[in-house]
Amino acid sequence: MTVLELLGSMGKVTPGDLIPILQEVQNQYGYLPQGVLLEISEHTIIPASRIYGVATFYEQFHLEPRGKHIIKCCRGTACHVRGGSTLIKDIKNELGIDEGETTEDLQFTFETVACLGTCALAPVMMVDDKYYGKMDAKKVKTLIAELRSAVKETA
Amino acid sequence: MQQFNITMNDRLLAGRSGQTILDVALANGIEIPNLCHDSRLKPTGSCRLCLVDVQGQRAPVTACSFQVQDGMVVETDTPDLRSLRKTVLRLLFYEHRGSCTTCDDNGECRLQQYAYDYQLNTDVLDRPPLPSVPNYTSGNEAIDYDPNKCIRCGRCIRICEEVQMDSALTFRERANQVEVSTAFGMPLNESTCELCGQCISTCPTGSLYERAAKERGQCKDLVRTTTTCPYCGVGCQIDLNVNHRTNQIVRVTSRVGCVPNDGNLCVKGRFGMDFVSSSKRLTTPLVKQNGTFEPATWNQAIELIAQKISETKSKYGADAIAGLSSAKCTNEDNYIFQKLFRAVIGTNNVDHCARLCHASTVAGLARAFGSGAMTNTIDELREAECIFVIGSNTTEAHPVIGLAIKDAVVNRGAKLIVADPRSIDLVRFAHLHMTQQPGTDVALINAMMHVIFSENLHDKDFITERTECFEDIRAVIQSYTPQQAESVTTVSADQIAEAARIFAEAKTASIVYSMGITQHTTGTDNVLSLANLAMLTGNVGKESTGVNPLRGQNNVQGACDLGALPNVYPGYQSVEDEAVREKFEKAWASTLSPDKGLTIIEMLHAIETDDIRALYIMGENPALSDPNLTRSRKALEKVDFLVVQDIFMTETAEYADVVLPSTCFAEKEGTFTNTERRVQLVRKAVDAPGQAQGDWQAICQVAAKMGSPMQYENAAQIMDEIASVSPIYGGMAFDRLDPVGLQWPCPDRDHPGTKYLHRGKFSRGKGKFHPVQFIPADEQTNDEYPLILTTGRQLYQFHTGTMTRKSAVIDQVSPTGYVEIHPGNAKRLSISDGDSVEVATRRGRVTTMAKVSDIIEEGWIFMPFHFAEGPANMLTTDALDPIAKIPEFKVCAAKITPGQ
Ligand code: SF4
């Protein structure tokens, strides 16, 4: 579905429809491409600035392409005291990217969060919706290698 | 509207329904601290600083958003409120980093003022700023945004959306990362921003500031002088903020509440003042010797001028001398200039550039109504039910009037009809956009009247009581069916009919037009047609209606009013009327010529035939502004003696024998008359450079040397003389013009001025219908010149760019000229956006840059005329309207070829 078809399927578009539109775009593209948002602004009365404001306000929206797997690592206190910061470093090393970035092959996005809510398992990381507790450098290596080969197999 | 009684701090105050507590307080001099409030914006109540107690309310309310009610009892300053506000202020200061000591806004900043008023503890002040990271204003010449000083009040975002209606700005991110930004953080000049600077004007802190004003003087040390903008005819009131240590204008501000612009400006008024202190200003008189200019003393220069003019007069007669007065100069300058020509030299050969913009308005509206000016007031547009904009790119050429139109449509439900060959920005707001082929306006308007008449939508009572000669136009409009008009104008018959109905059915309909109507060989006809349309529907002589020509130059209205025209004395009194002439002979103690003088283009043509031998030009640039430039420039080259009085060595001044350095608007006292007939004060803010002198002062010296001294102590004295000879200015006097000016006609000192014309009775008695037939444009396309070229202006530049092109801000967004061409035409000619192309007509050729855009229809091309490199007027035709003698700048046949 192109942007125009998408908008066409929604009837008369008002600024109140912005969030559902953005959700739909994100479903399709995995993120909110700038060009698509500008096109939406052009075909509706919603200014590009407003779209951008909303897209950056809600955590659910992403303006950059996202990896197939989202890796989150905790930087909460409990994790921190049990080597959370080393864990973050290990993951970064393994993926070759910084926080908030996505690998070039669009396989992994790495983010840190305040607390993953499973402090008992500290240090904790999360891949997509699965938790991995009591992590260390070796485990990270294996986990990411596994994910990589799984990716290759499906490819 | 209901009147309310309100008790505030034990004072009994009057209020109205719809007012907020803050409105009533401010109107009565009661201060309530406020940071997110601006009377131009809808209240949001977000900063929570304006908390007040209202009897009966459990908790304090925000004064800026709480509406008053009858009998309301309010306390604005209790110890509890003070301590609450102090807490709010402390929280606000957590958003703020930086020190007032080094901030430009010191003295103006509201946050600083309240920190003092509420004696905040120093722990929150002066926190070190965070290192700066690039934001949407980085690299922008106009505006600088410093997030360290931003208190996230949102005023900048709201004004951009609600007043300017550009929506360039937004908050981005959330929580403690919130910042002002454009969409995607794109550079300001790539966003929808128009650089109006309204966001700076509303920012309560130093967060948004003019980049070029930084470090050139803190607000507390700047002296503000209120004066009138020197650019377009809107006549915005501006405050020049001057640092007297450097004698420089540091920034331009405008007071919220001022008339007619309420603190709003456009890019030219706000960022276009660099020219004043430009190093290219003329500072000494120059006399040409053997082809080069040599500096001279004022005495030598004046002597030479007086001697040459006297010589020419005795050899060839007074009518061999001609003068171009100036729509840039003050009313007083213009009055004295025409007085020199009429009373001292003895000829009516005085004209000015109104000939090139609104001569057809003056001629047409004088015939139809008896008075050739905007009938109504700018502010009335806000309340019109229908606004018909034809041939005016209002948001670019008269931006602040554009704001009023947008307000009417967006906030008050007005219906906007735009008739313009280009998709101008107003089209975004229009109910209907008709793209008539350039030069076919009469057919379009006649067909609208055809529909109105055949559907019985005309105002019969108005026609019978207020007008004459209706029978004359009946047959004519009956013959213009919309179907027939469609074939001429390319606008569909349905659209024409719909426009006619919207216009006729509105209770109040205003017509707004400009050079798209006037600059045609049928300019006078076009104006007469609009006058017919207004009278047919009873839309004259009432509030929020009328025929409203928007005047281009800051003082083109005044230059016309003051008689810088070859056929009338000041106040539109005919030079051919004997009684009038006797009156002026007496007032000026001189014998006056009974013959009409020559118009601009006629003067230039008369140079070719040796009928004009000497030309005196004050503040005009015909070497760039006149049509068919090759021919105009030849005339300037040929004339025996040419005097140019200007602030710069213009393209025209290069041809002069003597050049006199003048003062600019910021260095003189006087008045301008804006497009709504409002006479407004011009005040001196800085000292003139070098030996530059005022225009009327220079002319008086010439008169004295010629043996007819004219002596005035100041501009106010000249205005008194104007009032004594010109009935429409009869009540004008400097002491009456502060702060909002006076609109003519104003016959005597007790008269309050006139908001709209022709109330109850037309200036000429009855409004007169004129039958007008469609006549095609003078030049038609053919195989060799297949495209229609139309010319105009753009937001950032003004006229020949003598002033705007000195601004770094403007140069950044509008560095050079271009030609707009439709993608279809461009493709067939293998032209891409940005290519260098050659545009040619039967008169000349210029090289410029192609801007491929569907803003313009197929087959038509558009060029702005501001640029000396690739000047559009090399191409335009000097075919004239037979009545008004205005040239057809808006239509000629052209071709485009790809450049190298
Ligand atoms: S300068 Fe005007 S248009 Fe540009 S961001 Fe500021 S308010 Fe908006």
Ligand code: SF4
């Ligand atoms: S830049 Fe100024 S106006 Fe805009 S949000 Fe910040 S403080 Fe308010």
Ligand code: SF4
């Ligand atoms: S709208 Fe006209 S008068 Fe107002 S600031 Fe702009 S140029 Fe000056």
Ligand code: FES
């Ligand atoms: S601190 Fe890491 S999961 Fe709570």
Ligand code: FES
């Ligand atoms: S001024 Fe009232 S809440 Fe900001």
